[in-house]
Amino acid sequence: MARYTLRRLLQLAPVLLLITLLSFGMMRLAGSDAVLQRMENTGVVVPQQVLDAARAELGLDKPFLTQYLTWLANLLHGDMGTSYISGRAVLPTFLSKLPATLALAGAALLLTVAVSVPLGVLAAVRRGRAADLVLRAAGFLGNSMPNFFTALLLLYVFAVRLGWFPVLARRPGPAGLVLPAATLAIAMSARYLRQVRAAVLEELGRDYVAGARARGVPFSATLVKSVLRCCLGSLVTLLALSAGSLLGGTAVVESVFLWDGVGKLAVDAIEMRDYPMIQAYVMWMAILYVVVNLLADLACHWLDPRIRLGGGAP
Numbered sequence: 001m002a003r004y005t006l007r008r009l010l011q012l013a014p015v016l017l018l019i020t021l022l023s024f025g026m027m028r029l030a031g032s033d034a035v036l037q038r039m040e041n042t043g044v045v046v047p048q049q050v051l052d053a054a055r056a057e058l059g060l061d062k063p064f065l066t067q068y069l070t071w072l073a074n075l076l077h078g079d080m081g082t083s084y085i086s087g088r089a090v091l092p093t094f095l096s097k098l099p100a101t102l103a104l105a106g107a108a109l110l111l112t113v114a115v116s117v118p119l120g121v122l123a124a125v126r127r128g129r130a131a132d133l134v135l136r137a138a139g140f141l142g143n144s145m146p147n148f149f150t151a152l153l154l155l156y157v158f159a160v161r162l163g164w165f166p167v168l169a170r171r172p173g174p175a176g177l178v179l180p181a182a183t184l185a186i187a188m189s190a191r192y193l194r195q196v197r198a199a200v201l202e203e204l205g206r207d208y209v210a211g212a213r214a215r216g217v218p219f220s221a222t223l224v225k226s227v228l229r230c231c232l233g234s235l236v237t238l239l240a241l242s243a244g245s246l247l248g249g250t251a252v253v254e255s256v257f258l259w260d261g262v263g264k265l266a267v268d269a270i271e272m273r274d275y276p277m278i279q280a281y282v283m284w285m286a287i288l289y290v291v292v293n294l295l296a297d298l299a300c301h302w303l304d305p306r307i308r309l310g311g312g313a314p
Contacts, residue, residue: 012290019286020075024068027275075283081276085269090276094262094284101261104254105246107177108184112242115189117235120196121228127201135193142190151183151256168258180257184250188242199234203227240296 055061062070074081080090123135145153158179159167165179203209204227212222251263258264262281269277 009294012294016286016290020072020283021068023279023282024071027279028064080280083274083277085272085274090280094265094277094280097260097262097265100259101250101254101263104177104180104184104250104259104261105243107181108188108246109239109243111181111185112188112192113239115185116192117196120193121200123193123197124200124204125223139190139193142186145187147183147187147252148256150186151253154179154183176257176259180253180259183253184246192238192242195238196235199231200227203230237296240292243292
């Protein structure tokens with residue numbers, strides 16, 4: 001297992017390096033730089049000589065590769081630059097917003113598991129019956145609604161009309177967490193309900209299920225001890241990828257509810273062209289997906305000894 005983990009880490013290192021190069025390059029192709037952005041914020045016309053001197057001071061007059069290597073060295077030392085808008089260091093600002101996003105994603109993931117797994121199993125067991133048809137229709141409806149529409153719908157019903165929750169979650173807390181978490185969980189539950197149903201149906205068609213039924217083994221025991229156990233690997237992979245998409249894809253929901261997390265921070269940075277903050281968010285998403293995929297691979301490798309990715313031994 002340790003050798004497999006080391007091999008996966010070595011495979012992922014070039015991916016992260018390539019992502020840093022692409023993100024840095026895209027920021028440089030955006031048509032502006034730190035000097036122009038700061039001068040645009042002041043609204044003052046500055047002579048070209050002053051702009052050139054400021055670029056030389058920041059090292060922006062150097063070749064692209066030299067700038068990238070300098071930025072990468074600073075990144076490895078925990079320096080992600082300074083915000084063009086606030087003038088504060090990017091990394092502390094980013095880390096201060098991270099707990100709110102983690103709380104939102106964690107609550108949405110727990111709600112997704114609590115809804116999609118039992119209902120997916122129920123739909124598979126009741127295949128073709130009324131419960132299955134209703135759940136499939138609800139899943140199709142939930143999956144077809146974009147997050148911003150679901151957020152506005154929940155706001156109108158539960159905040160404006162009923163007054164159960166605050167309209168805007170300006171301060172992260174239990175009351176303000178419910179509607180944003182529910183918005184994220186509705187779409188994810190609808191999507192993973194269908195996938196759980198398909199995985200359980202596939203296992204229910206196996207020969208060992210028919211053999212257990214022929215031996216008189218209670219169906220509930222077969223379902224819990226055998227079917228769900230065999231589905232565990234695929235479910236873990238789905239949940240791991242869900243965690244990655246949740247943590248990296250909360251920007252729209254955070255903006256609608258004014259949830260003070262990294263997603264809202266990234267949207268504000270894009271609107272104001274705060275490139276260092278945008279790069280921090282891109283790196284956050286890249287590292288997140290790499291780590292989550294690694295953990296999912298290791299979990300499946302540990303849960304199912306038959307899995308030998310790449311032919312390695314455990």
